[in-house]
Amino acid sequence: MFTPEEVERYARHIVLRDVGGPGQQKLKAARVLVVGAGGLGSPILQYLAAAGIGTLGIVDDDAVSLSNLQRQVIHATADVGRPKVDSAAEAIARLNPTVTVERHSLRLAPDNAAGLVAAYDVVVDGVDNYPTRFLLADTCERLAKPLVTAGVQEFYGWLTVLKPWEIGPDRLRNPGLRSLMNEPAEGRMRTCAQVGILGVVPGVLGTLAAAEVLKLVIGIGEPLVRRMLTVDLLDMSFDLVDTEADPAAGATP
Amino acid sequence: MLITIKLFASFRDGRFKVATREVADGATVADVLRSLEIDEPEVGMMFVRARHVDVDRVLAAGETLSVFPLVGGG
Numbered sequence: 282m283f284t285p286e287e288v289e290r291y292a293r294h295i296v297l298r299d300v301g302g303p304g305q306q307k308l309k310a311a312r313v314l315v316v317g318a319g320g321l322g323s324p325i326l327q328y329l330a331a332a333g334i335g336t337l338g339i340v341d342d343d344a345v346s347l348s349n350l351q352r353q354v355i356h357a358t359a360d361v362g363r364p365k366v367d368s369a370a371e372a373i374a375r376l377n378p379t380v381t382v383e384r385h386s387l388r389l390a391p392d393n394a395a396g397l398v399a400a401y402d403v404v405v406d407g408v409d410n411y412p413t414r415f416l417l418a419d420t421c422e423r424l425a426k427p428l429v430t431a432g433v434q435e436f437y438g439w440l441t442v443l444k445p446w447e448i449g450p451d452r453l454r455n456p457g458l459r460s461l462m463n464e465p466a467e468g469r470m471r472t473c474a475q476v477g478i479l480g481v482v483p484g485v486l487g488t489l490a491a492a493e494v495l496k497l498v499i500g501i502g503e504p505l506v507r508r509m510l511t512v513d514l515l516d517m518s519f520d521l522v523d524t525e526a527d528p529a530a531g532a533t534p
Numbered sequence: 535m536l537i538t539i540k541l542f543a544s545f546r547d548g549r550f551k552v553a554t555r556e557v558a559d560g561a562t563v564a565d566v567l568r569s570l571e572i573d574e575p576e577v578g579m580m581f582v583r584a585r586h587v588d589v590d591r592v593l594a595a596g597e598t599l600s601v602f603p604l605v606g607g608g
Contacts, residue, residue, distance in 0.1 A: 434605040
């Protein structure tokens with residue numbers, strides 16, 4: 282049940298077709314893990330908290346730096362030097378104190394990934410490197426947890442939803458991250474620190490990622506399963522690319 | 535034979551978004567990348583017929599190759 286304050290807070294969801302009271306109850310009951318409280322993680326956490334996700338787990342081992350603030354909008358100038366999980370948790374408490382925040386001030390690693398992921402219903406990837414992104418995707422695949430995953434750099438981004446344990450009506454398995462790309466060799470990717478990023482790019486992709494989480498939790502619409510959205514803010518083009526798993530390819534290690 | 539090439543993000547700089555190109559029969563993805571002066575290590579994802587392909591994939595007439603740079607920040 283909702284308190285009178287919650288009914289007022291979520292009034293625009295409760296009157297919204299396909300969400301309503303039952304949808305809002307699903308949001309309240311949901312446990313969502315956000316890995317990375319940086320550029321993508323900021324709007325993801327803000328919108329999921331505002332929407333009334335009951336429990337938000339945040340994984341990040343980094344501290345806020347001044348050069349983060351051009352795009353990592355959940356943190357403020359006074360937070361520079363503080364752990365990102367603390368800064369983000371306090372911002373969420375200011376925005377929506379009904380949300381329970383679980384702080385995981387650590388780096389996702391092979392010895393902790395399964396324990397973290399297992400405790401949540403939906404996982405969101407806001408990480409800034411491919412080794413961690415592949416570890417997260419492999420873990421979610423093994424534990425059958427939906428993963429909303431995105432990448433951003435310069436003026437560009439991509440977003441998709443991975444549920445590779447599910448078989449589609451064509452009897453093909455949905456693609457996982459390893460169906461979309463080879464794991465890049467360590468150090469191959471140029472980082473945002475090297476090539477830069479327009480501050481709003483993770484805002485756009487992170488907000489879209491949050492929309493996918495809300496759809497998955499409520500069970501509405503068509504999430505980006507078997508589709509990848511690519512965004513180019515220079516020419517303001519949004520392209521959808523169909524993706525399939527290769528049945529001949531091996532399973533996730 | 536004719537194939538279609540779709541480029542994304544920074545690969546469009548000084549090139550194109552979509553183009554139809556004549557390539558030799560038996561041409562591979564690597565041949566196309568070379569003709570476009572795209573270095574393989576810069577490539578993140580490549581798809582033909584919705585499926586991920588490697589550089590040694592032989593292309594067939596009429597196929598569309600989509601090429602994305604490595605974009606992985608967060």
